[in-house]
Amino acid sequence: MHSTLLLKRELDDKPSGVYAPQYFQYLGYRKRLCAKKPEARANATEALFTRTVPYIYRNDWIVGSIRPLMVEADPVELEYAATICKSFGRRGFAHNADHFAPDYQRVVQLGVPGLLVAIEESMARHEEPARVEYLAAMRQTLLALRAMMLHYADAAERLKDCEGYSPERLAEIAARCRWLASHPPASFADALQLVWFCHIGFCLEERYAMALGRIDQYLYPFYQADVAAGRLTPQRAQELLENTFIKIYERRVCLGDDDVVNICIGGTSPDGSNDGNALSYIVLRAVKECQIPGPNLSARIAANTPDDFLDECLQVIGTGLGYPALMNDEVNIAALKRCGYADEDVYAYCMVGCIENFLPGKQPPWSDGRFDTPRFFEFLFNRGKGIHHPSVGIDTGPVETIETMEEFMRRFEAQLEYGAEEYFALFNNENCRYNPAEYVQPFLSCFCEDCIERGLDINAGGARYPSVHGAALMGVGTVCDSLAAVDKVVFCDRAATLSELADALRANFAGYEALREKLLAAPKYGNNDPFVDRYAVWFVDFLYGLFSRYRTHDGGRIYIAMAANTSNIWAGREIAATPDGRLAGEPLSDAASPTYGRDRHGVTEVVNSVTKPDYTKVACGTVVNQKFTPSAFEGKNRDKLRALLRVYFRKGGQEMQINSTSREVLLDAMEHPEQYQSLVVRVSGFSAFFVTLDRSVQLDILSRTQQE
Numbered sequence: 001m002h003s004t005l006l007l008k009r010e011l012d013d014k015p016s017g018v019y020a021p022q023y024f025q026y027l028g029y030r031k032r033l034c035a036k037k038p039e040a041r042a043n044a045t046e047a048l049f050t051r052t053v054p055y056i057y058r059n060d061w062i063v064g065s066i067r068p069l070m071v072e073a074d075p076v077e078l079e080y081a082a083t084i085c086k087s088f089g090r091r092g093f094a095h096n097a098d099h100f101a102p103d104y105q106r107v108v109q110l111g112v113p114g115l116l117v118a119i120e121e122s123m124a125r126h127e128e129p130a131r132v133e134y135l136a137a138m139r140q141t142l143l144a145l146r147a148m149m150l151h152y153a154d155a156a157e158r159l160k161d162c163e164g165y166s167p168e169r170l171a172e173i174a175a176r177c178r179w180l181a182s183h184p185p186a187s188f189a190d191a192l193q194l195v196w197f198c199h200i201g202f203c204l205e206e207r208y209a210m211a212l213g214r215i216d217q218y219l220y221p222f223y224q225a226d227v228a229a230g231r232l233t234p235q236r237a238q239e240l241l242e243n244t245f246i247k248i249y250e251r252r253v254c255l256g257d258d259d260v261v262n263i264c265i266g267g268t269s270p271d272g273s274n275d276g277n278a279l280s281y282i283v284l285r286a287v288k289e290c291q292i293p294g295p296n297l298s299a300r301i302a303a304n305t306p307d308d309f310l311d312e313c314l315q316v317i318g319t320g321l322g323y324p325a326l327m328n329d330e331v332n333i334a335a336l337k338r339c340g341y342a343d344e345d346v347y348a349y350c351m352v353g354c355i356e357n358f359l360p361g362k363q364p365p366w367s368d369g370r371f372d373t374p375r376f377f378e379f380l381f382n383r384g385k386g387i388h389h390p391s392v393g394i395d396t397g398p399v400e401t402i403e404t405m406e407e408f409m410r411r412f413e414a415q416l417e418y419g420a421e422e423y424f425a426l427f428n429n430e431n432c433r434y435n436p437a438e439y440v441q442p443f444l445s446c447f448c449e450d451c452i453e454r455g456l457d458i459n460a461g462g463a464r465y466p467s468v469h470g471a472a473l474m475g476v477g478t479v480c481d482s483l484a485a486v487d488k489v490v491f492c493d494r495a496a497t498l499s500e501l502a503d504a505l506r507a508n509f510a511g512y513e514a515l516r517e518k519l520l521a522a523p524k525y526g527n528n529d530p531f532v533d534r535y536a537v538w539f540v541d542f543l544y545g546l547f548s549r550y551r552t553h554d555g556g557r558i559y560i561a562m563a564a565n566t567s568n569i570w571a572g573r574e575i576a577a578t579p580d581g582r583l584a585g586e587p588l589s590d591a592a593s594p595t596y597g598r599d600r601h602g603v604t605e606v607v608n609s610v611t612k613p614d615y616t617k618v619a620c621g622t623v624v625n626q627k628f629t630p631s632a633f634e635g636k637n638r639d640k641l642r643a644l645l646r647v648y649f650r651k652g653g654q655e656m657q658i659n660s661t662s663r664e665v666l667l668d669a670m671e672h673p674e675q676y677q678s679l680v681v682r683v684s685g686f687s688a689f690f691v692t693l694d695r696s697v698q699l700d701i702l703s704r705t706q707q708e
Contacts, residue, residue: 103361322682
């Protein structure tokens with residue numbers, strides 16, 4: 001039986017106990033409760049790494065597990081531990097704590113010993129006590145990571161006589177762990193194990209969506225050397241990668257949800273050459289064998305990307321996994337260059353979380369928030385008031401005084417301007433509550449340039465670049481369709497007045513069914529109709545200019561994103577009826593995609609519509625969801641699909657992700673979930689087990705237009 005399947009079966013055996021990372025953090029904090037925050041945080045991390053008991057699976061080759069956080073403990077003691085931890089506070093996603101890609105290139109070059117030397121050298125250069133103290137805290141966390149490696153070596157040696165374990169395998173594991181504790185990696189397996197130890201360290205610290213980054217780039221020199229020396233075969237490299245990737249599934253077993261661990265392959269070098277290599281293909285085959293929602297694989301596609309690499313990507317997508325997400329390298333590189341980053345850093349970009357562009361090891365962790373653009377129609381039509389909720393915009397006057405579409409647009413833009421100001425104030429005020437001196441992250445800072453060199457925390461000026469924040473713009477399709485409907489029905493055809501439309505929206509179209517039919521018949525985004533597509537161009541241009549005015553607390557940019565991750569469903573529940581004919585409570589359009597079911601003229605016209613905006617202004621990234629029949633990935637049909645993607649990227653499309661599971665299978669899975677426990681689908685920026693999704697999300701996926 002395949003070793004990956006055997007390991008998957010071990011992973012499926014849910015451990016007893018409760019998930020209690022705060023218990024171990026508490027043990028660290030109580031070491032010296034009045035310690036300064038850098039030392040206190042380091043004590044907590046040290047306890048997580050050294051006071052948990054290593055767990056090694058029988059089919060492990062690459063060790064490191066979150067199972068040690070599952071403990072049998074007195075509930076009263078756990079509650080007390082949580083109280084102590086709460087008093088120390090912690091950063092969350094909104095406050096730059098996770099969604100980060102470490103500088104694994106530097107990690108595998110230097111190893112933990114090399115990073116420790118860099119810290120010692122920095123301590124010798126700095127005289128300011130606060131910086132020296134912080135560097136000492138960073139050193140403490142790396143020493144704890146080294147101790148965890150040695151604990152795993154000891155555990156492997158203790159297990160060698162246990163039933164079901166291979167003594168030879170355990171001896172190899174023990175030797176590798178001991179080597180890494182005192183040397184940089186000397187082989188492909190060493191480098192992969194070191195990266196996984198670091199990743200598990202972040203998981204033990206309760207960090208989420210920590211990317212593995214450009215794994216085919218930083219591991220390739222080790223792969224190349226090992227293959228040349230006869231120490232490694234491509235098949236063995238794939239087995240080791242599978243053994244690592246399948247462990248991402250461990251979170252679902254222990255916690256009941258999936259981690260979004262982004263891995264990036266392919267891309268372009270600054271000299272224009274293709275960055276893809278043999279390892280890029282092996283990564284694709286490894287994730288195909290694992291058949292789990294994660295890792296969240298992203299492939300950087302450029303004009304010079306070979307056809308066989310794109311074909312390999314399509315083969316994996318065609319299994320139903322929905323990844324890799326396909327990223328346009330030219331557009332993303334141009335978008336990041338707009339932000340003023342150095343070229344060498346831009347070309348090294350990867351993704352974190354779902355599709356968020358990120359400079360690995362160069363900037364603080366990512367954060368983003370939801371900006372519900374269709375909501376502002378409510379405020380325009382109701383003089384700043386919400387219809388079904390207390391949200392407030394500004395009073396832009398009675399709509400019956402609007403005489404032209406240009407005036408309607410000016411008032412809508414005024415509502416958006418106020419909304420952006422409110423959004424930024426809420427974000428910045430919330431973020432500034434987290435004093436960098438108090439909420440330090442010494443372990444994380446070890447993996448970001450130039451924190452060690454500066455002796456500063458990742459969120460306190462240590463990182464090479466300041467933090468960035470993504471404003472995720474909801475509902476471009478809903479907005480474009482709404483503006484086109486107002487333009488067509490009210491101003492072109494004079495078939496209704498704005499006053500009548502306002503009444504219809506307040507009534508959720510009850511009694512206004514005829515007007516709703518006219519609105520639904522207006523031009524819709526996704527059909528290559530310039531009448532409506534021009535509003536998508538306006539959408540990106542205007543909102544890019546709007547959010548470019550603002551900066552994060554440390555001077556970083558506010559990116560715009562066109563991604564939803566199912567938030568279009570929840571946002572739709574909060575928003576009244578919209579001028580496109582959408583009813584109150586219905587989902588908004590998803591991410592950068594047209595509204596599902598309204599793209600009626602095939603995928604070519606979808607491509608022609610969605611490539612009209614300038615996505616070099618969308619530095620975070622976009623999500624365009626498309627669904628194809630399974631036959632689209634077979635034979636000559638796959639050639640056509642590859643050609644379509646080439647055209648899409650050449651015309652300026654930024655991203656595309658594809659579902660390939662048939663409508664019939666999805667319907668049957670909803671009816672008989674017990675028969676489809678392993679069915680994986682693409683949701684929006686991530687993949688998931690279909691039967692674990694909320695029914696509203698399942699229905700949203702089902703509603704996507706299926707292309708031939």
